[in-house]
Amino acid sequence: MSVQLAVRGLTKRYKTGEGVTGINLEVNKGELVTLLGPSGCGKTTVLRGIGGFLEPDAGEILIEGKRVTQLPPEKRPTSMVFQSYNLWPHMSVYDNLAFGLKIRGMPKADIKSAVSDALRLVRLPGAEKKYPTQLSGGQQQRVALARSLLLKPAVLLLDEPFSALDAKLRHEMREELRDIQTQKGLTMVFVTHDQEEALSLSDRIIVMNHGHIEQIAPPQRIYNEPETLYVAQFIGKMNFFGGGGGRGAYSGRRAVVAEREASLGGRSRWP
Amino acid sequence: MGWYFKAIGRRRIIEFILLTVFAVFFAGPLLNLVVLAFSGQWTYPDLLPHQWSFKWWKFVFEQDDVAKSIGLSFLIATIVTALSIVLCIPAAYAFARIRFPFKRVFLFSFLLTHAFPKMGLYVSIAVLFYKVGLMNTMLGVVLVHMINVLMFMTWIPTAAFRNIQAAQEESARDVGATPLRVFRSITLPMAMPGIMVASVFTFLNSLDEAQGTFLVGIPDIKTMPIIMYSIISDFPSSAGAVFSIILTAPTIILLVAAQRLISADVMASGFQVK
Numbered sequence: 001m002s003v004q005l006a007v008r009g010l011t012k013r014y015k016t017g018e019g020v021t022g023i024n025l026e027v028n029k030g031e032l033v034t035l036l037g038p039s040g041c042g043k044t045t046v047l048r049g050i051g052g053f054l055e056p057d058a059g060e061i062l063i064e065g066k067r068v069t070q071l072p073p074e075k076r077p078t079s080m081v082f083q084s085y086n087l088w089p090h091m092s093v094y095d096n097l098a099f100g101l102k103i104r105g106m107p108k109a110d111i112k113s114a115v116s117d118a119l120r121l122v123r124l125p126g127a128e129k130k131y132p133t134q135l136s137g138g139q140q141q142r143v144a145l146a147r148s149l150l151l152k153p154a155v156l157l158l159d160e161p162f163s164a165l166d167a168k169l170r171h172e173m174r175e176e177l178r179d180i181q182t183q184k185g186l187t188m189v190f191v192t193h194d195q196e197e198a199l200s201l202s203d204r205i206i207v208m209n210h211g212h213i214e215q216i217a218p219p220q221r222i223y224n225e226p227e228t229l230y231v232a233q234f235i236g237k238m239n240f241f242g243g244g245g246g247r248g249a250y251s252g253r254r255a256v257v258a259e260r261e262a263s264l265g266g267r268s269r270w271p
Numbered sequence: 272m273g274w275y276f277k278a279i280g281r282r283r284i285i286e287f288i289l290l291t292v293f294a295v296f297f298a299g300p301l302l303n304l305v306v307l308a309f310s311g312q313w314t315y316p317d318l319l320p321h322q323w324s325f326k327w328w329k330f331v332f333e334q335d336d337v338a339k340s341i342g343l344s345f346l347i348a349t350i351v352t353a354l355s356i357v358l359c360i361p362a363a364y365a366f367a368r369i370r371f372p373f374k375r376v377f378l379f380s381f382l383l384t385h386a387f388p389k390m391g392l393y394v395s396i397a398v399l400f401y402k403v404g405l406m407n408t409m410l411g412v413v414l415v416h417m418i419n420v421l422m423f424m425t426w427i428p429t430a431a432f433r434n435i436q437a438a439q440e441e442s443a444r445d446v447g448a449t450p451l452r453v454f455r456s457i458t459l460p461m462a463m464p465g466i467m468v469a470s471v472f473t474f475l476n477s478l479d480e481a482q483g484t485f486l487v488g489i490p491d492i493k494t495m496p497i498i499m500y501s502i503i504s505d506f507p508s509s510a511g512a513v514f515s516i517i518l519t520a521p522t523i524i525l526l527v528a529a530q531r532l533i534s535a536d537v538m539a540s541g542f543q544v545k
Contacts (some may be wrong), residue, residue: 053441073444080445085436090444090460099456100446151446249408 001106003065004029004187005050010059012045020045020211026038027155030185034198037208038234043191044159046208050189051080063154075232079153081161085166087132093119094128097147103214104151118146121180128226142176149180156188163194174201195235201221207231273470327509331517336498341517344495347409348477351416352470358417359424360466362457365430366425378429381422392418393483400487412492415483420473427472431465432458471529475522 005027014021020042035043048054052073061069063180068076097115106114112252118127121141124174132140141161146233148156161172178201181188198205199219207214207222207230215227222228226232232240276284307313311324365371366378369437384392396415397406405411435458443453459466481496488497495518503511 050446053444073441074447074449078445080442082438082442085438086442088439088457088461090463099443099448103447103452147442147446 002029002184002203003027004031004063005064005189006060007046007050008060008062010046010049010061011057012054013047013050013057017186018042018211020049020174025206025213025216027187027189029187032181032186032188032190032201033205034190034202034205035194035208036192036195036198036205036234039193041208042211043193043208045211047157047189047191050155051078052076053080077154078157079148079151079155080157080159081141081144081148083160084164086147087140089132091131092128093124093130093132093135093143096132096143097128097150100147104138114150115146118150119143121149122146123176138165138173141165141173145177145180149184149186154187156186158188158190160191162197163192170197177201199235209234209235290327304512304515308516310509310541312363327507327513330506331510331513334498334502337502338494339513340493340495340498343493344478345521346451347412347416347492347494348474349411350413351420351476351477354413355420355424355473355532356466356470359421359469360428363425363428364432364454366429367422378426381425384418385422389482390486391530397486398482407489407491410487412484412494413486416477416480419480419483420476423472423476424469427469428462428466431462434465435461467529471525475525478521 003026007023007025011019011021011025013021017080018040021041023046025033025046035046043076045054049056049059052068052071052075056069059069060067063077071179074232087093088099091099092114097118098111101111101114115128116125119127122147124139124142124146127135127139127143130204135143141164145161162173174197190198190201197208199222202218202219204218205222206216215222215231217225217227222231223235226235229240232238306320308327309323309325311322311326313320313322330343366374393415396418400406400411405414439461440453440457443457444450448456478494479496480494481500484492484494485497485500488494495514499511499514499518502514
């Protein structure tokens, strides 16, 4: 499996002191990787760095083996789905979708068929003439996704795309996204603060905290074998036993015991 | 009759009276103006003129300087609007998007021209214009008109630009548009309602401006309001009425045309300083 995206030593510090330091990660072709962490942990900073929306203080970003660190967003083979305000309200759905293709100089007939294919893929066939304000939040995000897919990006970036939607719709969209991803073999980096979303969607999860990476592993591993106390606490409800109370034995380390809520019928066995 | 008034209730009656008073107060003078403009002979105690005619219209349009002043006014208003768009739209974009020191101070400084008594401001401008030879020139008048509209022309588009979310511009960059293309295809069209409102304001303001034009443009630059002064003082009031209608017509036409754009929202957001 080839490496589609590599981030090496990415550092970006804001004046407020927030930011990320020394981020290293690799995403394989066709893989869906989630950046998971609480708000302010720097996950969006990493994503925006990959998309070209901020200039890193240090580090390199490689896509398909090519350095893109110095390129502006319009020159990068990435495409981003934003949390909100994705679409341009003065353009119809068709114009929204066709904008990027027109810039690339695609013939009009090709644009037309590509747009209608993309709309069918996101289950909004025939919505070309509508305007974004006539669509619901979920439909708008579908159009935004279609717009990104149309450009056939080497890496698709999603910045909490479903967080503004209600729970049921979020579930549906998640399933659809996963379907499309496997169908098209897309490489995706998905940012979320929702543990459930990350666990159910990803091939691998990158847990972030305070601007650095805590652990990179598949969902099952993250859940069963969290490497740090932070990951264990963040990923779900667990019982923790403080170690090091006795002299020396664990020298301050903590033994982490994870108990799956489900197997206990939702109640802790520990009194 | 008594039962009828009881049935509709006191509240409705008061509302009706207030509305009538307002209508008479608001529309009465305008109606009087229209009647006056089309009257041939109208003697005192009569409610309506006993002879209608177009003679004052003919009279006004036969005046040489009237036709010229209408052309001149529209020319100046067009130049003022075009120039202030060129000048103020980039400024508004900067106010909305770029962080720089003393931004609020700069934004508020546009209010200064409206803080002083206009005549005082114009007199001091006239002193300056004398020195640089801008008195009695078209450029001088255009500059004076622009001073009046800088505030609208900057504040309203600033709000319009500020209402465009960064993500909307970023997603355009993301699909491959250069910064210039983003401004042309995304930012500018989305801010257009605000810019249109400001432009209509500017155009009307320039058509209507008299004080500054009078001081700086005399004796050669005679716009419609300036001509109006002399017509009102030299001829019967009917001529003045005709002329007021000519002056009001573009305002009404432009406002009706822009009605769709002039929403209270756009206006109000123009006067928020964030």
